[in-house]
Amino acid sequence: DIQMTQSPSSLSESAGGRVTITCRASQSIGSYLHWFQQKPGKAPKLLIYAASNLQSGVPSRFSGSGSGTDFTLSIGSLQPEDFATYYCQQTYSSPFTFGQGTNLEIK
Amino acid sequence: QVQLVQSGAEVKKPGASVKVSCKASGYSFTAYFLHWVRQAPGQGLEWMGWINLNTGGTSYAPKFQGRVSMTRYTSFTTAYMELTRLTSDDTATYYCARVMTAPQSADSWGQGTLVTVSS
Numbered sequence: 001d002i003q004m005t006q007s008p009s010s011l012s013e014s015a016g017g018r019v020t021i022t023c024r025a026s027q028s029i030g031s032y033l034h035w036f037q038q039k040p041g042k043a044p045k046l047l048i049y050a051a052s053n054l055q056s057g058v059p060s061r062f063s064g065s066g067s068g069t070d071f072t073l074s075i076g077s078l079q080p081e082d083f084a085t086y087y088c089q090q091t092y093s094s095p096f097t098f099g100q101g102t103n104l105e106i107k
Numbered sequence: 108q109v110q111l112v113q114s115g116a117e118v119k120k121p122g123a124s125v126k127v128s129c130k131a132s133g134y135s136f137t138a139y140f141l142h143w144v145r146q147a148p149g150q151g152l153e154w155m156g157w158i159n160l161n162t163g164g165t166s167y168a169p170k171f172q173g174r175v176s177m178t179r180y181t182s183f184t185t186a187y188m189e190l191t192r193l194t195s196d197d198t199a200t201y202y203c204a205r206v207m208t209a210p211q212s213a214d215s216w217g218q219g220t221l222v223t224v225s226s
Contacts, residue, residue, distance in 0.1 A: 001169075031210070032210050032211070034210070034212040034213070036152075036213075038152075043202055043204075043216035043217065043218060043219055044144075044152065044202070044204075044213070044216060045216070046212055046213060046214050049210060049212035049214070050210045050212065055212075055214065087151065087152055089152070089154070089213075091210055091211035091212065094166050094168070095154055095156075095168035095169065095170075096142070096154045096157075096211065097154060098144075098151060098152040098153070098154060099151075100151050101151045101152070
């Protein structure tokens with residue numbers, strides 16, 4: 001199985017700030033990497049697909065980059081609604097594993 | 108609009124089976140795959156497998172192979188996930204999610220179904 005490792009596991013930042021979350025795959029996955037946001041008690045929401053493509057309806061302050069084994073999700077000018085847990089997922093090879101999640105909290 | 112509506116919460120005893128449904132609307136049902144993902148309380152997301160809603164073909168994560176079955180009833184635009192031989196470790200919220208053939212990103216999700224396994 002491909003292991004997905006996110007860092008950090010948690011972070012705190014102020015509203016208006018900028019954060020970057022990284023996701024590393026245990027082997028090359030091309031651009032088959034997606035980012036999700038999840039709020040407590042809710043289903044995950046797709047933010048970025050295929051490493052760098054913004055899902056329709058997602059604000060442009062979210063961006064993704066990377067290919068191969070190293071990927072990043074950046075959120076600029078944090079809004080109150082952005083404080084949530086973020087997951088990466090690879091769909092290069094089954095089983096389609098998720099990272100362990102990054103909990104973004106308000107500072 | 109695209110909607111995936113899942114069946115309600117379940118309480119099961121160890122050793123029993125559970126079957127969760129996922130009713131799709133607002134799009135061409137057979138043009139997509141469906142993934143099933145679960146989340147134990149306070150834990151991360153765990154991918155279980157997918158079903159091709161056109162052909163009925165499936166692929167399951169090795170962890171669940173032999174215990175999970177994913178099916179669909181195209182006439183009712185509904186998919187099902189059945190998990191057998193339940194243990195307390197299967198207590199989780201189970202999600203269905205719509206996925207395009209490539210790059211298999213899950214762009215719409217059901218609301219989740221909580222399955223509690225307890226004696």
